Amino acid sequence: MRPDARAWFSGRTSTVRSAADVDVGALLHAKRRGGHRVSVVLPARDEEATVAGLVSDLVERWVHRVPLVDEVLVVDSDSTDRTAERARAAGAEVVAAADVLAAHGSRPGKGEALWKSLAATTGDLLVFLDADLLGDVSHYVPGLLAPLLADQQVGYVKGCYTRPLEVGGHSTPAGGGRVTELTARPLLNALWPELAGFVQPLGGEYAGRRSALEQVPFLSGYGVEVGLLVDLLGLLGLGRLAQVDLGVRRHTSQDQEALGRMAGQVVSAVLSRSAAGSAGAGGLLTQFRSDGGGFVPVSTPVAVDERPPMVTVPEYRAGRAGVV
Numbered sequence: 001m002r003p004d005a006r007a008w009f010s011g012r013t014s015t016v017r018s019a020a021d022v023d024v025g026a027l028l029h030a031k032r033r034g035g036h037r038v039s040v041v042l043p044a045r046d047e048e049a050t051v052a053g054l055v056s057d058l059v060e061r062w063v064h065r066v067p068l069v070d071e072v073l074v075v076d077s078d079s080t081d082r083t084a085e086r087a088r089a090a091g092a093e094v095v096a097a098a099d100v101l102a103a104h105g106s107r108p109g110k111g112e113a114l115w116k117s118l119a120a121t122t123g124d125l126l127v128f129l130d131a132d133l134l135g136d137v138s139h140y141v142p143g144l145l146a147p148l149l150a151d152q153q154v155g156y157v158k159g160c161y162t163r164p165l166e167v168g169g170h171s172t173p174a175g176g177g178r179v180t181e182l183t184a185r186p187l188l189n190a191l192w193p194e195l196a197g198f199v200q201p202l203g204g205e206y207a208g209r210r211s212a213l214e215q216v217p218f219l220s221g222y223g224v225e226v227g228l229l230v231d232l233l234g235l236l237g238l239g240r241l242a243q244v245d246l247g248v249r250r251h252t253s254q255d256q257e258a259l260g261r262m263a264g265q266v267v268s269a270v271l272s273r274s275a276a277g278s279a280g281a282g283g284l285l286t287q288f289r290s291d292g293g294g295f296v297p298v299s300t301p302v303a304v305d306e307r308p309p310m311v312t313v314p315e316y317r318a319g320r321a322g323v324v
């Protein structure tokens with residue numbers, strides 16, 4: 001690791017691996033002293049199996065029992081199951097991504113849901129959690145908020161963790177984060193070595209100041225995390241980024257073909273931010289399925305599609321944004 005990345009890794013990595021590591025009094029004091037309002041956002045597409053447990057635990061612990069969180073929003077990202085119904089019953093506010101800033105249309109993808117969440121929330125501090133997390137993650141929100149509440153200079157915090165791999169009901173203690181290890185990390189180390197200290201650059205759990213998040217574009221699909229990391233590096237500088245070791249992260253994993261498409265979006269995102277640029281890039285990923293009688297090509301668009309910084313949206317600036 002380069003000296004700047006190593007210094008960052010040593011100086012800007014904190015640890016909150018369980019509720020025992022959370023200093024609730026200090027967090028509440030810092031929140032009150034700073035006059036902060038906290039929004040937690042869960043982007044969710046077809047997460048009926050997990051979203052309600054996550055939301056009910058979050059609401060009970062960090063809204064009702066300890067007033068650390070002011071708003072819990074599930075952004076329903078074109079779900080076809082009972083995600084919205086179950087999230088609402090568990091105590092979350094729920095909006096359909098398509099309903100937010102409807103005049104700007106609706107695009108598929110996780111990043112689209114996250115971009116629209118900026119217009120559907122009111123907190124100056126935002127925390128993002130995937131809606132397919134498994135196990136006890138109740139310390140994630142305070143862990144992610146702590147660096148922001150402790151240091152006004154910190155603008156963005158990524159969670160990091162070990163990542164068991166659970167595919168088809170079989171679990172191994174490591175091996176998760178396949179796109180991270182096989183695509184994102186090698187690319188980031190090659191193109192932005194100052195980011196080499198981030199343990200989980202693609203992790204879906206992170207927090208930031210609205211004043212920063214509203215200044216950068218949001219890639220519409222799975223390129224959103226790598227896009228935010230590179231763009232916020234440019235906006236804030238490495239010294240204003242941080243990470244927190246949250247212990248272990250378990251989630252429902254996708255199959256290799258799906259992760260291949262995710263990797264394609266991550267590569268497109270990286271190319272769009274690198275000097276190589278994406279000019280001439282086909283923007284199409286062709287994978288192959290074997291049907292026993294030969295190979296069947298399956299092509300998927302992975303070209304970059306992004307939304308502009310939210311501050312450029314007139315309805316947002318006028319304060320009229322939200323569900324229309």
Ligand SMILES: O=c1ccn([C@@H]2O[C@H](COP(=O)(O)OP(=O)(O)O)[C@@H](O)[C@H]2O)c(=O)[nH]1
Pocket residue numbers: 042043044045046047077108109110111113129130131132204251252253254
């Ligand atoms: O079009 C999409 C795709 C994903 N997601 C959500 O984004 C999070 C991460 O997505 P996924 O679980 O598919 O990625 P993985 O964790 O497998 O990398 C989950 O809460 C998904 O429900 C979303 O809101 N819209």
Ligand SMILES: O=C(O)[C@@H](COP(=O)(O)O)O[C@H]1O[C@H](CO)[C@@H](O)[C@H](O)[C@H]1O
Pocket residue numbers: 110130163164165175176177178179180181202203204205222223224225226251252253254259262
């Ligand atoms: O980190 C990764 O390699 C991928 C896939 O993780 P797994 O191999 O399914 O554990 O998961 C992340 O990547 C996505 C793209 O950035 C994020 O949107 C997900 O939240 C995150 O789980």
